Structure formats: structure tokens, C-alpha cells
Amino acid sequence: MSALGDSVKLPCGLVFPNRIVKAAMAEMLGGFANAPTPSLLKVYGQWGKGNWGAVLTGNVQVDVNHLGTPFDPALASGYTDPDTNKDLVETWRQYANACQEHGPPSIVQLCHPGRQSLRFAGRRGVFASPIAPSAIPLMMGESYAQQWMSWFVFPPPREMTQADIDLVTRQFVDAARLMADAGFSGVELHGAHGYLIDQFLNPKSNTRTDVYGGSATNRAKFVLDILHQIRAVVPSTFCIGIKFNSADHNSASFEHTMTQISLIAEAGIDFIEISGGTYEDPKMFDAGQTQPQPQKSARTAAREAFFLEFASAVRARYPTLILMLTGGFRTRAGAEYALSQNACDLIGIGRPAAIDPFFPRLFLDDSLTEEEARLTLKRVSVPFWAKLIPLSAVGAGWESSYYTRQIQRIAKGLRTIVPL
Template sequence: MDILQQKLQLPNGSTLSNRIAKSAMSENLSDKDHRPSPTLIRAYKEWARSGAGLLMTGNVMIDSAAIGEPRNVVVENRDNFELLKQWAATTSGTDTQLWVQVNHPGRQAMEQINSVLKAPSAVALKMGGRKDATGKIPEALTEAEILEIIDRFGTTSLILKEAGFAGVQIHGAHGYLVSQFLSPNANVRTDKWGGSPENRSRFVVEVYRKIRAMVGDDFPIGIKLNSADFQKGGFSEEESMEVVKILSREGIDLIEISGGTYEAPAMMGARKASTVKREAYFMDYIEKARKVTDTPLMLTGGFRTAAVMRDAVASDQLDVVGIARPFTIYPNIGNDIFEGNRAEFPTDTTKTGVKAIDGFMNIIWYEAQIKRIGQGKAPAPQLSAWTVFLKYFWLIIKHKIGI
């Protein structure tokens, strides 16, 4: 048997049918009221036939007042429960599990569509490599607001379980709220939620405990965690390793490793050519993490060939291969690997030639490919970057004016 086809039992007793996972990507495909759209649901029906053992959805927001992108799905109550059931049912009759990535953007909520930004501390987001605070200064969360957000993570997760999803993943990476609490750059609090690494870890621990209390022991809970922020004075590799130890002791079921934030986007290809050639971007970290935890580890970032995926799992350093952008170009990727139809899965966005715009292509160009899949169209590797950008800009305008 292909090593990538081996089953994996998680700590809570549930089993993944193989070692290939679609990692979370932003789909930006809700309707204007932040409900799952038919296009989004159809995209997951297509991916359910991909042969992957696990599909992870993109950001699902826990609060309609804190949205990362104009068309993020929001689950804060049961108003759209029937649509959630339809989404969850896309993997029915397959061996694929569908987990939902639950998230709060914190200060990374889009300023254009959020009137108020909340974060651990009143520290603005720095973008474009500039040293000055270029973003809107967020309001520091009060103790009561922190506890409310923790409750929201639990409530959303319970609704998703009842709708039929197979698990949830806490988004603790890429500079969103959980990641902000962990970072000494973003979190300069002096109360029990900030300061020492232990205090900065308190938020993610309490989020996990609340979700576990709500969904029970038989429902898988994972986390996406940064190996590091890749910023001076930020969340370090050593601190990340301590969080891995803490969450492992708590009983988390799957730890996915990524890295970087939108201030230092290691997760979006900003790295040396030698690292790109090796493919597994955060392999050095996961080799160290394996020494401190027996919890299943999933590595996402850079995998583009079946041979490297097999070697990574055979090394026993990781348990699940996380694949993101290739799923938008090769939506049948699991079967392609297992049946030997394709061994390489390159991805390259088209460019506008405008640096400030092309930085966004690492997200919105792939969102456009997901939309094509959800519309029943084939992926378009030569899709115009200008077309993608102008449509996204129009989407923001429509959100602002409520259409």
C-alpha cells in the first residue's frame, strides 16, 4: 500500500482514511449575508471526490462584527443551520472527513468592512515591511470581551458538530486573533492574558477547553499553529514548541504547522530558493516538534511532488501532508497521487506587474480558482490577474453598499 494511503487514528479515536489533507484556504464564497453559498457547497462536493482523507474549510468567522474578508461565512447562531447541514453533507458516502476552521481575525479584520477592530492590545498591524504602524489602531479587548470570544468559539463549534461536520480546527496561525495573543509584538497586556509565554498561551488553552466542553470527547479538535512569526521580537520557535507541549497535554487531536503572518508572510512563498526546492517549508521545525509530542502532526507549506510527500510521511516526522493551493488547480489530487496519474503539482499565479497588487494574488487568485470549481468549471492556470483583482475590488465595494 502507498504510505500516503495508510489510515491514521487520532487521539479521540476517530480515524482519517489516508494521509492527504486539503489545508484551509480562504474561499471568500459566502453570500452577502455570510451564509454558505451554493458555489461554496459545490466546491466541497468536488473536493469530496478528490480522494483526500481530510478537507479543512477556510475561515469561518465566529462573530459577524469581526470579519476577515467580504464573503467569509459566519456561524454565530443556528439561523443558517439547514445550509450548514448541506455543506457538511458534501462528504457523505465518501471516506473523507470535513472539518471547519473556526476563526476570529482580531486586528486583521478588514478595515474597509469592519467599523471597529478588536485585538489583545492597541497595536496596529504593520504591512508592506514598513516599520511604522500603517494599519488602523485596534481597541484592546476587555476581560469580558475576551471571555465572550472564548464562548463564541465553543458555541460555533457545537453548532457545526450538530450540523454534521466531522471536526473543527482552531486557526492559531497567520496573525489572526489566537496568533495575536501568542505574539509578544501584538500582545503587550500586563494582566493574566499577556506578558509571560504562559499568560500569552492562556487564550488558546481556554479556547480549546471551551470547545472541548461544548462538543465532547468524541469530536476531533485540531489547531493550525505558527512555527514562528518570522518577525523580530515576535512569537518564536521555542515558544511555539511550548504551546505544542501544552496543547498535547490538553488532548488536542491534530496539530497543523504553518508559519508567518501577513506582516511577514512565510506561508505565502516569501522564502529562499533552496527552501522552495526542498518543498516542505517548515520541516526543520516539525522534526523538533516530533521530539516533544506524540500528537499527530500535519505539515502544510510547499508540497508539490508526490515523492516528497511520501518521503515526509515515511520519515515519521509528520503524520499528515497538508496541501492547499494545488487543490485549486488539481481538484482530484488525492486520486491523482494514489492512481499514479500525476506526480507533480506546480502552482504559479499570473501577475499584473504591480507589486502592491501582486502581493494579494497569493490569496485572491486562488479564491477565484475555487469559485470556478464551485461553478462547475475547470481551473484556469492562465486566469488573468487583472480580472481577478478588479472583481475582488468590486466585491469590497458591494459589501460596503450592501448589495
């Protein structure tokens, strides 16, 4: 029997019945109200039946004024308690029930986009600035055309004040309290892909000289404060995870990244999901390749996970951490290889879940051969007009939106379409 069918117990006591986790993906089903909709509940009801070890939701933004996309679910105001906010709790309880009524625990991915908030997303207004640790604009290319397009799509951010930092910290904590009261099994802080937490952690986007910048330890203060404050107000059995960007082993930031992981581990994290990329360098969108991405070291066909080497390095330093590895898994052999190398405990599955909500059966059914236990996904073709837009992430974004459309087809009860 495959090790993929083994259960995993997190430090908080939550048990995943198997190792295959539906990873977070953009659904764009929050509607104009930016709240859980019947369509969102329907698609998660399908994933809930899929025999996943756990189901991670797509981004739930902690501030409706700052959204990654116009239709992200988000918190429109502060949260007090279940008695004061009965309607709010009931809305999110329906979401939790849809995810979990068929068994798998569900974890809500909490996010703030920071400077990666689209100009036309959120209720702050199209001319209002997004916020970031430092006033460093997002640049998706070096040419004048690319710089202008970057400015038009992503307005230059303003540097956060202490009051801003305190507010966003409270928003993360309030969101976690609401999810716990609504019945979700946990939350995952989105600390990767160039969103706000990642912006604080990264010296390229955080040039502050106060207690939030200047060193790897100081840059981790923002997320550590959020972690400590959430842990203080949710049940001890409530899971808190984090999505974390990998680092190049040869880069100067590698040891800084390891220092930050050590601090996060000491704060009592339940799991760390290893991913990678930002809007400026969208590694997280490369999962549409039919073949594994080229790596700096030699690869075998089984080593299909994009961030396997980094996960192995984290495991070597911190052997007791529960690690989830997401990005590139398409075959049972590849997933089993990652487990056999002790690189991770959990296998994150993204785009295959958008094609087949019951994907785990391919990996867990021992009667299937190795050739049958796979889902090949070719790269999505980018239309010619999209290639004319001078932004580095357009192609990757087009591919990501293809899978978002497949999620929306699941919500409508339609068959999904495998890219040809």
C-alpha cells in the same frame, strides 16, 4: 504501496482514510449574508469526491462583525441548541453533507481575525476598531506611505477587555457546538497567520501584563480556555485541531513556542497543523513558487515542504502528537519524504486542490511514475499596477486571490487555469 494511502486515527477516534488532507483556503463564497451558499456547497461537493483523507474548510469567522474578507462565512449571532436554532443548524448541516456525503471527514476552520480584519469587512462599521490582545496596529512596511496604507486597510485595534475576551471565547465555543450539531467531524482553531489566537500567542502582538500576557504560558491562556471549554460541550468523538505558526530555530521565541505546544498537547488536541506567516510577513503565501524556498540549512529537491524543519523539531519533543504539515507540497516524492523523516502524519495540500479537486489521485495512484505524480505551479504574475501599491503583502495577496478565483471556477463548473 505508498504510505500516503495509510489511514490515520486521531486521539478522539476519528479516522482519516489516507494521509492527504485538503488544506484550508479562502473561497470568498459566503455572499453578502456571510453564510454557506449554493456555490460554496458545490465546490465542497467536488472536493468531497476527490478521495481526500479529510477536507478542511476555509475560514468560518466566529463573529460576523469581525471578518477577514467581506465574504467569509460567519456566525451572525449566538447559538443556543438544535431545537432553538433549527434553521441555523439546517443551513450548516447542508454544508456538512456537501463536504462529507462522499466519504471524507470534514473539519471546519474556526477563526477570528483580530487586528487583521479589513476596514470594509464585517458589520462593525468602517470607522469602528477591530479588537486585539494589545492596541498594536498592523504595519506592512516602514515607510510613511506603507504606514498610511496599513492604517487605511487595517484600522488600529483597541485592546480587548476581559468582557471582550469572554465574548470571543464563547463565540468560538458556540461555533464549535453548532458545527458538531450540524454533523461536521471536527473543528480546527486558526492559531496561525497572524489571526487573533496567534496574536495572543505572539509577544510581538501581545504586550499585556495581566493573566493573558507576560510569559509564554500566560499568552497561551486564551486558546487553552477555548480548547477546554469546547472539549466540555462537544462529543468525545468530535475532533479539535489547531493551526499553529512555526518558529525560527535560532529565534528567542523558539522555546516559548515549544512551551505553548506542550500546553496545547496537554489540553487534549487531536492534531496540530504546522504552517507559518502573517500579513506582515506572509510566508504562508510563498507556496506558488515552482522551486522550494531557500532554507537556512541545505535542502534536497525532495525536501519541498516549507516548514519541515520545524515540524521535525516538534516531533522530536512530542512524538505522540498527530502533526499535519502544510505548505509547498507539489510532488509525491516530497510528501513521501516528509513522512519518511517522521516529520508529520498528515500532508496538507492547498493550492493544488484549487486547481484539481481530485488531486489525491496523483499521489495515491501507484501506476503513475514520479514524474507524473506531481503538479507544478509557477508563480502568478503580479500586474504592474499592483506593484505600485506600497504594501509588502500585495504580491502575495494577488497570488492567493488567483487561487480563490480558481475555487470559484470550480463552483461554477468551469475548468481551472494553471498559472503560466
